Amino acid sequence: MRSYVVLLGPPGAGKGTQASRLSQRLGVPHVSSGDLFREHIKSQTDLGKLAEGYMSCGQLVPDEVTIAMIRERLSRADSAQGAVLDGFPRTPAQADTLGRLAGELDGAVRAVVYLRVPDAKLVERLTGRWTCRAQGHIYHSRNHPPKAAGRCDLDGSELIQRDDDKVETVTRRLGVYREQTEKLIEHYRNAGLLLEIDGTQPELAVAGSVMAALKGRLD
Numbered sequence: 427m428r429s430y431v432v433l434l435g436p437p438g439a440g441k442g443t444q445a446s447r448l449s450q451r452l453g454v455p456h457v458s459s460g461d462l463f464r465e466h467i468k469s470q471t472d473l474g475k476l477a478e479g480y481m482s483c484g485q486l487v488p489d490e491v492t493i494a495m496i497r498e499r500l501s502r503a504d505s506a507q508g509a510v511l512d513g514f515p516r517t518p519a520q521a522d523t524l525g526r527l528a529g530e531l532d533g534a535v536r537a538v539v540y541l542r543v544p545d546a547k548l549v550e551r552l553t554g555r556w557t558c559r560a561q562g563h564i565y566h567s568r569n570h571p572p573k574a575a576g577r578c579d580l581d582g583s584e585l586i587q588r589d590d591d592k593v594e595t596v597t598r599r600l601g602v603y604r605e606q607t608e609k610l611i612e613h614y615r616n617a618g619l620l621l622e623i624d625g626t627q628p629e630l631a632v633a634g635s636v637m638a639a640l641k642g643r644l645d
């Protein structure tokens with residue numbers, strides 16, 4: 427049976443950082459809706475051209491497009507045991523679809539890890555973030571600097587800043603999170619799936635808290 431673990435939290439909470447670690451620990455793919463859109467933008471597909479307009483101003487890409495992309499991704503052979511979902515779902519419609527889709531694929535959402543971080547820290551994290559061009563490995567100028575300036579420790583590729591990490595766009599993304607995504611915390615709490623984690627701890631401590639909270643949930 428497929429197991430899905432969702433990482434939920436505001437922009438900059440550390441979803442990508444923790445999802446990457448968790449997917450290695452669990453041996454299932456890290457499925458990030460934001461990364462999938464960025465790949466489409468890089469390849470200049472029709473979906474990428476559409477998504478770019480929304481992402482550059484910090485708005486959500488429409489549900490039907492996002493849902494179709496995730497449905498296709500979760501149906502691939504490498505997701506036969508499940509996935510760690512990062513950035514999806516982000517709206518009630520996406521959450522409902524995920525529940526149905528998991529059932530269709532003979533699986534279930536096992537846990538929703540909510541990373542709690544106050545706004546002031548989020549802005550500092552996003553404006554200091556650097557991401558590797560080749561595979562999206564994540565760094566921070568102060569909290570997690572690379573060993574050699576401007577180069578990824580893991581694959582040596584160039585580190586770049588995301589277009590939507592400018593202060594004005596970050597502020598818009600936080601507003602969109604409050605309006606459209608924050609309500610999922612209550613939704614998943616009521617469903618008995620929410621695991622609330624203090625995301626202000628150092629990266630390794632957050633990872634430890636996530637593993638401890640997941641204990642017994644994935645058997």
Ligand code: AP5
Nearest residue numbers: 437438439440441442443459460487513551555565566629
């Ligand atoms: P997406 O790429 O999903 O961005 P996001 O949700 O805004 O989240 P981020 O990737 O910015 O942050 P994160 O929580 O992953 O933090 P990270 O680990 O990188 O989405 C981008 C856009 O795509 C959206 O705005 C929307 O337009 C579109 N989109 C995506 N999904 C969609 C959907 N489902 N529906 C519709 N539209 C969608 O960490 C951030 C920084 O903090 C890094 O520098 C890191 O090194 C540092 N850091 C991490 N953890 C710690 C720690 N514990 N202590 C100190 N620093 C830390």
